[in-house]
Amino acid sequence: MLSTSMNEIPVIREDLEASFRQGVTRPLEWRRHQLLQLARMAQDHAEEWLQAIAADLGRPIAETHAIEIGPVVERAIISVAKLETWTAPKVLTDVVPDWQKSWKPTIYRAAKGVALIIGPWNYPMILTLQPLSAAIAAGCCVVVKPSEHAPRFASLLAKLLPQYLDPLAFRVVLGGPDVGTRMMEYRWDHVFFTGGEKIGRIVAEAAGKLLTPVTLELGGKSPVIIDSNYDIKLAAKRILWGKIANCGQLCVSPDHVFIPREKQDEFITALKECYNQFFPNGALGSGLIGHIVNGTHFNRLKSLLSRTQGTIVLGGQTDDKLGMEPTIVADVTVNDSLMEEELFGPILPILPVKSIQEAISRIRSGPHPLMMYVFTDDQEIKKNVLANTISGQITFNDTLSELSVAELPFGGVGASGFGYGNLRHGFETFTYLRSSIDMPRDAEQSLELRYPPFTEEKIVFLGKATYMDIPDN
Template identity: 75%
Template sequence: MTNGSLWLVEIRRGLGASFRQGVTPSLEWRRHQLLQLARMAQDHAEEWLQAIVADLGRPIAETHLMEVGPIVERAIVSAAQLETWTTSEVFTNTVPDWQKSWKPTIYRAAKGVVLIFGPWNFPMTLTLQPLSGAIAAGCCAVVKHSEVATRFASLLAKLLPQYLDPSAFRVVLGGPDVGASMMKYRFFFTGGEKIGRIIAAAAGKLLTPATLELGGKSPVIIDSNYDIKLAAKCLCVSLDHVYVAQEKQEELIAALKECYHQFSPDGALGSGSIGHIVNETHFNRFKSLLTRTQGTIVLGGQTDDKLGMEPTIVTEVTADDSLMEEELFGPILPILPVISIEDAISRIRSGPHPLMMSVFTDHQEIKKNGHQEFSSPRFFFAEPAVVLANTIIKELPLGGIGASASGYYNPRYGFDTFSYLRSSIVGYTLRMICSAEQSSEFRYPPFTEKLPS
């Protein structure tokens, strides 16, 4: 063990001691921590916004809607629901009468000390919402945020100890080496599939639970009968690629160009309406993808020296194109022409599980059968903005299956993720035990062919 990792051991040891000594079980304590989390977000809203804007260049209004607001709202909701979520379940109606006096009960218990890896793309929402779930479940937690979003990570390390109980919650800063040293504990990870596989492998060796929110390709399907101009206007959120009928491709391109010039009449770069690429590594990745694509760039593609890239539309993209290798999460929108909506469905089903999907259609049969056709954990017959509004801000769970994720969170689902079910049978007396034992003699040898009555 290196001296550089000894401090991590001390943090883990201290949090473990707090958990064993019973710091977290009290609902009043959990409620206070959740309300403190909301206060931390609200009291320093401007600082959070400025940190995220500095890291990502994202517009203030969008950042407040997608980051600060949800944390305040969800933490308050969780605090109000603790009694409901933690209520034990007693089985009295589903067990035989002779077992009812045993009071078979299921309790929800905290998993213990958890480790939360946060991402850079939605740094506040995708870090503090899992933390909210851990608090609600009664866990202690270490939060390790992505070193890519340096301003946000530093602010988190500064503010969290001022609001939350430092004996139960700690923030750790550092790069991949620190993250690797921390892979000895329970995990909650939000990020890409590549790192997710490393974390899953580490967790498997230690037989420790791991919940992974991995992202992934998030397709849009546009029905050929849908209003193309409306669809183009709604393609404002970074879903990953679009399937559209071959005969509608040019109409969609024209509509997207019209929207672009409407939203950015003087050009997108430097307008303040779009974010910049988070760092040079990702910036070069996007440039490489555009260099290698076999598709045709019909809009955008220009960059500046401030890590800015214009919204870029690439047409005639195929399934084996560079733009389809991994989740993009950037200002590039590949368009894949298809013969029909059935063709799009077939292509999606032949690949990894999407993170989420959005289908623009008025076709009632497609809406009726869509949930059986697709394997995406989040599936919506709506524009992408509505998808995010419902998964990030509202009650629907974030999570997935396969390459997109494993496990779920968002208020109640976060509580479920960081707790486990503990079964209990109580109420035995010595007379009951002896009676049960006498009636169970058939369990012991010598055995006969006679069946117990």
Template identity: 55%
Template sequence: MTSTIPKIRDALHATFRSGLTRPLPWRQHQLYQLARMAQNERELIYDALQIDLGKPKTEVLVNEVGSIIARAVKSAKQLPEWAKTEYPDVADRQKLWKPAIYKAPKGNVLIISPWNYPMVLSFQPLIGAIAAGCTAVLKPSELLPTFSQLLEEIVPKYLDPNAYRVVNGAVPETTELLELQWDHIFYTGNGKVARIVASAAAKHLSPLTLELGGKSPVIIDSAYDIDLAAKRILWGKCNNAGQICVAPDYVLIQRDKQDELVKAFQKHYNAFFPKGALDSPSFGSIVSDSHYKRLISLLSRTKGEVVLRGRADAARRRLEPTIVKDVVDGDSLLEEEIFGPILPIVPVDSLQQAINFVNARSHPLVLYTFSDNESLKQQLVSETQSGGIVFNDTFQQLAVSELPFAGVGESGYGYQFMKHTYDTFTQLRSSIDMPKEAEAQLAMRYLPHSEEAVKALTAAVYTPIPPNRL
């Protein structure tokens, strides 16, 4: 495949230069075709994800297939509004210049997607690229051989292969792709690989979006309904067996409420999985042997107390939700993003200590907080940094397509979801159109400058500045 990759890139670049992707009706048609693909091929998509990931069917249909259909259709309908040329409000003397902001596609883009939510994290960026009028190469994860091969087969049946191509493979193919120049690179994955992607992009000065992860903490106010918090946290942790960048990674709660939280977790686990999660069709598997072994190693080294011990099945890469209490700083479960169904509880003596604990670490992709205290909520908004902040639930923020999804610092940069993804792949191309009639207005700029002209041209230097009020 590597020998054909430059030819694929060049062919897509030629397509973009031809103007094929520019007309809005063409883009809308491709978006509707993408929705049709997800809808028509949903059983094949589910079967592939069941083979590769053991994903529950309802989870695939809701979080993978359904979300892509809804966002593709909605994007197609809203595209004419997004693509409108903007005319900024300017000073009266500049209105004759006709200042405008055109929405221009960035060009030929590369989308590298991960294994954990391969449908949504492949096509969500592609929806924005199509809407913006870009051509694109889609590189799915090699950890999903069945699903990735399926994409290579079905994408050309629905999307124009002159504009959109799937490139499969592992490290050699990804390396080859990254050696080429792209007009934007969109990478979703981990920080280690992100640094390689960023270095490759820098060689060509290619703009870059990095959707990463990190340890997304949960802070529980002791005055909140502990039972409800446990139910919502456990539900968020069980999605894709915890293998999602916005999964609750660890819980901070005041020490005297820890045991109450543990009992609530045990109660809701039994309600979710009356016969346990090991054989439940509603609970997924770990993606690979190496990830499974990593999770087992983390558990084997923890100094915390396992209070809900999930059963494990190495042959099937199954690991039930596992709760560990009395976890302290420096524990194995706090070393790295867990990315699995293990949830450590870190007891603290105050909410301020919880805030300090979060702030002492890399900025998370999302900070979850359970509290009815508006003052505390505003304190967390003011005193912490994270890609997003969610109050009184987990995971559900992903259902709000109008909100921008992004990280900050170690959890990534750049925005996506609906118009925000369209904006990611769109250049704001500024313009003025100076009429001949403005010549009298412009006369003072020409040399030589009279004293009166100098005074007028430098007037901004002497702009009055309000006095300090502090």
């Protein structure tokens, strides 16, 4: 993969700044065309995207169709249909007091300017092009930096994007950490970063020096809670499916499971049955699961697994092609190596607990997760978990499916990130609220009370809000 010259970066930034100031991105018809071109780029070259992502991650093509290419096409088309509604000024004459109605109080959604999108390697297409779609809808110019850890995807994007999107407004920059570091030395009007917490902190610190607004889509250890009264076989099937997606390399992958101790063996038996259904000839070499992205992450996972004090009850094997079996580890404690960091791989620790309340307490004692999964039909348990935990999202009785509901906001809280990137929520990320009034000339008589000198009559009038009645509790 070629790398963009360091000298090009400020030139690209200045060129896009000029395009934005000249209003290239302002017309809605232009934005609609760019969004449809984005959809065409994804659709016209579907086979090339499939091959590139398979080469980078070894992922089955069914996953890439369902989670990457399809959503890019669908959400760009939805954005075109919704664009006029999203961008319409909101006139507040129905909510302001009568004496302010003639001022025409209005809220506009205005584009922030030139945005930088830094994409990840694990789902390189959707997590790079989804925020790009939102930025296009918002009317921003954009520099896209795909991850160097998905080099075939990055090279293909650099080749195809200028063939479909207006190069006056959209550019791709290639390179590794050195290029990313240099880019963060310049002022952007918004930075959208998807990746791990470690690099997210670096991005936030660099953005903070220039007071650049930033969205961080990070991750963390997304826990699972299983109620002992829930269908254990169904829970096992849905959890294992969520765990094997992209070989566990997903920011909302089920990271570990809290289950009542007396149900652990039943859960393990169910997981083994599901494993045999999913992989009748074994997972390694089956083509039904991806591989670990590179040697660094592969060795990290092997190290974590080698130090666990839990019992490996399923899987644990690897191969020389960065393949790793889905691996279930029983009787894990909160101080185990597998609980040190987000796993981001096909390892699933099981932590037996005495009660749901113990699981809630364990979750509350750690950083706020990006996602929580709770398997229960008990409405009181659902209320308890909602009231006593904090997470970016929470899904009841399934895994990953919340990602397919594009109308829902998706983002973290605290260490798992902040901000949103899909459909209207993404559009709002790349715009800001610009308030306005238009004071009529004939309002002058009612404004006289604000001008000095301040008579007793004026003071009484201007103090009305200070002394208004406060309701009792």
